[in-house]
Amino acid sequence: MKLKKAIFLMFILMAPFQVKLPVNAESAVDKQELKNPSTVTVIYLNSSQLLHNGSSYSLSRITTVKKGVTYVSLRSLSESLGYTVSYSAQTKETRVNDRGIKAAYLVNSNTYQVNGDPQVMKGAAYADHGVLMVPLTSLTAAFQIPYTLQGNQIVLNSLTPGSASSSTTENNEAPKAYFTTDKDQYRIGEPVSITDKSTDDEDAIVNRKWENNDSAFFEAGVVEIKLEVTDQHGLSNEYRKQIEITPDILYTKDEYAKPFTPVGNTFEINGKSVLSYTSLPYQYTTEPYILFRASGPETVNSEGILYQDTISGPTRFMIHHKNNLTTKARFYLIAHNNNDTAASIHIQNEGIAGPSPYPELSGRLAGARYLQSTITENDQQNLQLAAGESTILFNKLNSTAAAPGDVVSMNADLISDSPIQYTMLMVHADQEPKEAISTLPDLDPHESIVRGTFADSTRIFNYDGIVGEKAERLPLTDNTTDPFQEGMDGLQNRVAINSGNYGVMYKIILNHVAPDTVIAFNPRGGRYFGSARVNQDIVDIKHSSSDTQNTATVLYRTQSQEEKVEIWLSPAPGSNLPFSLLFLPISDPKK
Numbered sequence: 001m002k003l004k005k006a007i008f009l010m011f012i013l014m015a016p017f018q019v020k021l022p023v024n025a026e027s028a029v030d031k032q033e034l035k036n037p038s039t040v041t042v043i044y045l046n047s048s049q050l051l052h053n054g055s056s057y058s059l060s061r062i063t064t065v066k067k068g069v070t071y072v073s074l075r076s077l078s079e080s081l082g083y084t085v086s087y088s089a090q091t092k093e094t095r096v097n098d099r100g101i102k103a104a105y106l107v108n109s110n111t112y113q114v115n116g117d118p119q120v121m122k123g124a125a126y127a128d129h130g131v132l133m134v135p136l137t138s139l140t141a142a143f144q145i146p147y148t149l150q151g152n153q154i155v156l157n158s159l160t161p162g163s164a165s166s167s168t169t170e171n172n173e174a175p176k177a178y179f180t181t182d183k184d185q186y187r188i189g190e191p192v193s194i195t196d197k198s199t200d201d202e203d204a205i206v207n208r209k210w211e212n213n214d215s216a217f218f219e220a221g222v223v224e225i226k227l228e229v230t231d232q233h234g235l236s237n238e239y240r241k242q243i244e245i246t247p248d249i250l251y252t253k254d255e256y257a258k259p260f261t262p263v264g265n266t267f268e269i270n271g272k273s274v275l276s277y278t279s280l281p282y283q284y285t286t287e288p289y290i291l292f293r294a295s296g297p298e299t300v301n302s303e304g305i306l307y308q309d310t311i312s313g314p315t316r317f318m319i320h321h322k323n324n325l326t327t328k329a330r331f332y333l334i335a336h337n338n339n340d341t342a343a344s345i346h347i348q349n350e351g352i353a354g355p356s357p358y359p360e361l362s363g364r365l366a367g368a369r370y371l372q373s374t375i376t377e378n379d380q381q382n383l384q385l386a387a388g389e390s391t392i393l394f395n396k397l398n399s400t401a402a403a404p405g406d407v408v409s410m411n412a413d414l415i416s417d418s419p420i421q422y423t424m425l426m427v428h429a430d431q432e433p434k435e436a437i438s439t440l441p442d443l444d445p446h447e448s449i450v451r452g453t454f455a456d457s458t459r460i461f462n463y464d465g466i467v468g469e470k471a472e473r474l475p476l477t478d479n480t481t482d483p484f485q486e487g488m489d490g491l492q493n494r495v496a497i498n499s500g501n502y503g504v505m506y507k508i509i510l511n512h513v514a515p516d517t518v519i520a521f522n523p524r525g526g527r528y529f530g531s532a533r534v535n536q537d538i539v540d541i542k543h544s545s546s547d548t549q550n551t552a553t554v555l556y557r558t559q560s561q562e563e564k565v566e567i568w569l570s571p572a573p574g575s576n577l578p579f580s581l582l583f584l585p586i587s588d589p590k591k
Helices: 002-014 025-030 074-080 136-142 253-260 359-376 433-439
Strands: 040-044 049-052 055-058 064-066 069-073 084-088 093-098 101-105 111-114 117-120 126-128 131-135 147-150 153-157 179-181 185-188 194-196 205-211 221-231 236-249 266-268 285-287 290-294 304-323 329-336 343-356 381-385 390-393 407-428 451-454 458-467 472-476 485-489 494-498 505-513 517-523 528-534 537-543 551-557 563-569 579-585
Touching: 049 074, 069 074, 069 136, 074 084, 074 093, 074 131, 074 136, 101 136, 111 136, 117 136, 117 359, 131 136, 179 221, 179 236, 253 266, 290 407, 304 329, 304 359, 304 451, 329 381, 329 433, 343 359, 359 407, 359 528, 359 537, 359 563, 381 390, 390 433, 407 433, 451 494, 517 528, 528 551, 537 551, 551 563
Parallel strands: 185 236, 290 304, 458 505
Antiparallel strands: 040 049, 040 153, 049 055, 064 069, 069 131, 084 093, 093 101, 101 111, 111 117, 126 131, 147 153, 179 194, 205 221, 221 236, 266 551, 285 458, 290 451, 304 407, 329 390, 329 407, 343 381, 343 407, 451 485, 472 579, 485 494, 505 563, 517 551, 517 579, 528 537, 528 563
């Protein structure tokens, strides 16, 4: 190791543009145990310095940490790694390209694209004196760069740009793709068990690409399964294997779906037949949460007050708005204590998403984060408001300015011990909201969009009957079995109907679910992107096709004995309603 250090130091002395190395720079590289140290890049937190290929350079801006997210200068770091960086004036995207991977970033957005597919970042990109700063993990994820954190140093093991056969990979062996199947011959609908046994000399496989790795097949014939693996240096290898599907039938496609579709995945059903399922006798109790629903106007065309009302006690917020200005804007929820004495507010749960150009994504993520908050309870905090004092609630809602076309969504709960006036508003990004509030106009919600204040916004269905011995359903948000809430528009002092019951929390408590029952979510109104809390797990629900009635998402599956199952869900903003929960018996397993 002493020889290795000597070579490293000699290389530093010979390198151009030398500067004094930070403490531990040598040890950071030494600890990597890499076959080619020239591929190591060291980034220093709270510094603009970077060590790359044995030389020290300066980034355009200091590498900084905000709310637990490490931000770096996108252009200067990418160019130091040898990547190609360009800017599109038309789309306002900064684009990074290397080895066939193309990533595109937008300022003030917490999403980016990798080869055209939208991805979510841990924080929103922002501009620092004209320099685009992005979460480091968005770059490492896009270009599959392994990294480690050592004190105040982040060490990247990056591939030199160009072909995988460049000098940085001469000492690296390509990975070896390999897998086995438990059999070579299967019946139609028989589960196929595939075991990945791929290896790499550095144990650094970063990508696996499968073809025909279905869990079962439903047509007779020969099927070729393929696996391609890629290591951190860009070298790849593939393995193929053929299996035979005989004409014998173990399960039909319909029979197979209920016992074997993974939780969170969808399977096909006959949407019309759902209407013939027995409906559970839906009678519910409520919890006294008052819903402050601010989603009208959903598309906001001017600065103004979106909704305002005074509420005391348990309060739930459902926020979903789109900035339709030609400039950036921010959304704020402001609490004002009009009382003569101090007031206390206890924030319980929150889920915030956006700004994002994708309303369904924003709505789904806000709901998922809210439900996760009900499990972890990490977002709880206590606030005190003096008499006459105002404060901004839920700062994540406004921490990033919304670009034109961006959507923000929020689900949240709190409890106050006194009446509090809550105001939801939108202003230009550089406006001070508490100063502007007295001059802002009340905005019209438009006829087709609902806003208002609604009482008893938690509905609890506690069912003691046995569920799942036959095909059953629980229709929700349909205004028939499950009636819409009636409330008031606090700004216009008129009756409001909560169409769709958006913002209502449904707590479905099933005390006796039969053994071998699948519980599934079936959208009845169109595309739906949401989440559900099932016991202590969060399950994503994604139905993107227009033919959603003929699909269902697996939420839970009981095993060989009766179980109690508790499901929490709230209609997702940006998605279509109504929906039903299905309870379907699984036939006895076949052999």
